[in-house]
Amino acid sequence: KKNVLIIGAGGVAQVVAHKCAQHNDVLGDIHIASRTAVKCQQIIDSIHEKNALKNPGVLEGHGLDATDIDATAALIEKTGSQIVINVGSPFVNMSVMSACIKTGVAYLDTAIHEEQDKICETPPWYANYEWKRREECEKAGVTAILGIGFDPGVVNAYAKLAVEDYFDKISSIDIIDINAGSHGKYFATNFDPEINFREFTGTVYSWQDSKWQSNKMFEIKKIWDMPVVGESQTFMTGHDEVHSLSQNLDVPNVRFWMGFGDHYVNVFTVLNSIGLLSEQPVTTAEGQEVIPLKLVKACLPDPSSLAPDYTGKTCIGDLVKGTKDGKETEVLIYNVADHKDAYNEVGSQGISYTAGVPPVAAAMLIATGEWDVKKMANVEDLPAKPFLNLLNGMGLPTRIKDANGDRALDFS
Template sequence: MGKALIIGAGGVASVVVHKCCQNHEVFEEICIASRTKSKCDALKEKLDGGKTIIHTAQVDADNTQEVIDLIESFKPDLVINVALPYQDLTIMDACLATGVDYLDTANYEPKDTAKFEYKWQWEYKERFEQAGITAVLGCGFDPGVTGVFSAYAQKHYFDEIHYLDILDANAGDHGYPFATNFNPEINIREITAKGSYIENGNWVETEPLEIKKVYEFPEIGEKDMYLLHHEELESLALNLNGIKRIRFFMTFSQKYITHLNVLENVGMTSIEPIEYNGQQIQPLQFLKAVLPDPASLGPRTKGKTNIGCIMQGVKDGEPRNYYVYNVCDHEECYKEVGSQAISYTTGVPAMIGAMMVLTGKWKKPGVFNVEEFDPDPFMDALNKWGLPWQETFNPTLVD
């Protein structure tokens, strides 16, 4: 069916590679490329011998010309970007230069500002249209599946969705006093930034972790969750009918919050460079170096995640409440692909989105967020490829 170039070799990339190899009828050939080629070679060694042909390559994804050269030598049908969010634009530029479709899991974030939003990537819309190629933005779980969940609800259950709460709960325990489940730099930048939500078409800003709610999650129980800024709010506000308010909540234990507060108070979460021994270093990058590598958490992590969307709106003039979610088991994920559920819930949707593009189901010129495509084939694929979803009507709403 097709060839995919996968840029990145971290925890999420590893899941994408595993799932592409499982789905060999669509992914006949893949190339894994990263700054550190040995990581790509290790993945290839683990999975070689199956029906998907695997290549590896070294690439600096900050360098558009290097990405162009790699695309021209491998000639993929699609580039799956699971590198760092800082590299989205250089990879999109390379796709434009070579006429190849593009997909990522997280929106662009400038290195020197803790700010993530879609405006930089949306500016590519006309150029992708003119080139006749597709860019799919934010095809992980949140953003990603949460957008597909919302589009599915809008298509089948609502005339208008008035209120949407996205809830991301991780009840996994890795045994460390403090560690982050994905790239510490990205993770801590997100959490220490100001929170925000959209109400009546306007952004409402909150202090970091100011708004806390307690919620009873199916299969994992009662958890503390905090309102964060999250990028999918921005696109869903534009693409859902009748929306009045969208919020995003993520769970954190008190132990995690205490550690984070201490690190922040002593300046370790700052992205402002300081001079140390004659060198400029970012405290947050140093912290990343001393914290456990998220990829190492897999064999230690027990418990489950629960990520979903609660919606309130109307259908045929009648009020309706709806909750759609996925529960994922860290140990089961590790058994299957050698990664914990945080990487799994991001990597599986990236493979499914890539499959949607390669099979023509999500193929149109331009730059799109996932909720702008038909959700039905993606929802079917979630059940088939390891992220089965459940739905309930009249759920308990977040107060």
Template sequence: MKKNVLIIGAGGVGHVVAHKCAMHNDVLGDICIASRTQKKCDTIIESVLRKNNLKDSSKKLYSRRVDAMDIPSLINLIKETQSEIVINVGQPYINMSVLEACIETGAVYMDTAIHEDPDKVCENPPWYGNYEWKRKQRCEENGITAILGIGFDPGVVNSWCALAKDEYFDTIDTIDILDVNAGSHGRYFATNFDPEINFREFKKVWTWNNRQWMLQKVHSIRVDYDFPVVGTQPVYLTGHDELHSLSKNIDANSVRFWMGFGDHYLNVFSVLSNIGLTSEVPVKIANGVEIAPIKVLKALLPDPASLAPGYTGKTCIGNFIKGTKDNQERSVFIYNICDHAECYEELESQAISYTAGVPPVAAAILVARGDWDVKQMVNVEELPARPFVDLLDQMGLLTEIIESPASFTPPVIESLESV
């Protein structure tokens, strides 16, 4: 049985992971939170104690400072803390260094987003093939459990695809993953997670359509969909992490991702992009210093963790899946509704961080129990779905399913480029 968790990253998702690990520390053991800024870790610990979320007070909850790009330092930290499970919720630039440290120490590795090279944006698909999957053989040879993309999307939505394949369909035609935030944070403009990572997603749209990768313009294809609870919302075809493993591991003709954006968000984003503030390419300012405009923008925008107090409304994330069962056409919508105010009441968090932070803790519990300790690198859809979905139900992320939901019918997608 695995025990002792090292959480790397002290942002909004790390905040949720720490709370939920503390609430299950009778299973997970000691918990260390590590970041370049140790004060952020200590602030999270104060929140856990303030909400009385440390289940077993005999177990340690403490912090350390670490540069997650420094592999020897990570190796030393894993050994010092005797951590057998590492949950990486830092920026995706650090994924490969954290994974390497886990391979070297034998610790379980988990992350919630695909690895990115800071100098490369929206590389050609499949993205996992560029970095993570190149280490599959080493993980298997060393008996390392590495679970990739175990947030919500990617993560829970991947598991829903496996659940659909196992329990609801004989054949799957299309999977459309829909993510909408119908909440309000009261700020003029903000992103719900790291602005730099958020805006890097909006450079190109790679989508898996008719069994091939297709390229589309950002925010160019819109569908208005009548969601449960939150009502009719606009969603736009967007590239996203989970497509890059689902296209390989789930036998479906199309797997697409759609994200909700309001007119105000798109207008502000358009202006920022048109004047160059979302660019990752450094520019030289008057005193000769070079800086990437997106770094300046990140510094100016609200910290996503600061949005939680007073956030109202709900999120809805779901998979609209079409296929056949017993030679009959079938469609289902598998989804979750999450309430911003309820998340704040429980964990002093907002719903975007909550939905991303609860799943890795559920996965850690399954690993600790041995159910998911598979001794190899996997994406979430390759693991048994039912125990994960059932555990999430108990931990605050309820899965609901509608048979024959309101139809989701996107327009014909024609590729600007294919690979």
């Protein structure tokens, strides 16, 4: 199974395309399709500039409205693509999935489906759209891997690894995401501001004592001492992987913690309090209708423009607690990535890098058959080691910190 169609031409797609080019011996032809065709061409130019294609091969861009299922299916067929890596906006997920089911090809995404006009879904989020289509995928023999970025994605594989190798019984998984990098701007989001803010304007759902707990954003704060980046302030946040891990693994506590500095919290709080993060239209005195969130997005820096000057590191991992051989134990399974290294390799900042490399590793495992499961799966449903093994060699090495010290994990 090969030939890849990448949907979207944003920050994450740039990384996906570069990594596919570096591995086109396994993945075959590479096509990039997005609403704005010129953005696909810019990515293609950057791949040629870096001479990133491993073998001479097809690398083409296409203009596409991915909400048009027939047009997307036609492009899949025209390009002979067997694997679709959807890194467009999460509003297109269900239509791209429909096109994959229609054509019988593999589907990958990195975020849960969202509807433009719905700010917060009820838990578990995957049950609202994706899991409703499990039978459809299985009937069509379609491999659909959900949420295969870093978080969700790699952190789900870390949780699976903990289950497989380190515990008899797990009591808690705390997923901790720290970006200790600096972009030098007064205020910016690391990916699409619209998506980024939507993550923090709804209810914060966590899985505690085997039931859903709701809180407000920035209500629960915790400082973690993480490798390399040190003591970091985080807040409990709602996140895709809490929703799948809570249902798929037998673990009573699953929480997600996102690092935020005081400056981010202050600016966010001001914007949110005065209604500037609302997706509901307002009418100006001049009679013009404006969606505040869209206006704020238009004023903020384009996330991909942050890449050249971004410095510092990210540290993302799972702190897992439980018992092994009757003894209480805890492990931190994590990765550290560097913004500058990401820029030098693929022209993107570290957040896009950590999100864009994993779906390419997954596509390779589909191409080789190891993850070609012919049904819908979250990452924790799949064997973790082949995936983490590939990532070790693709720029996202796994480390572990436990009673035996802090070390790289080798799965080969």
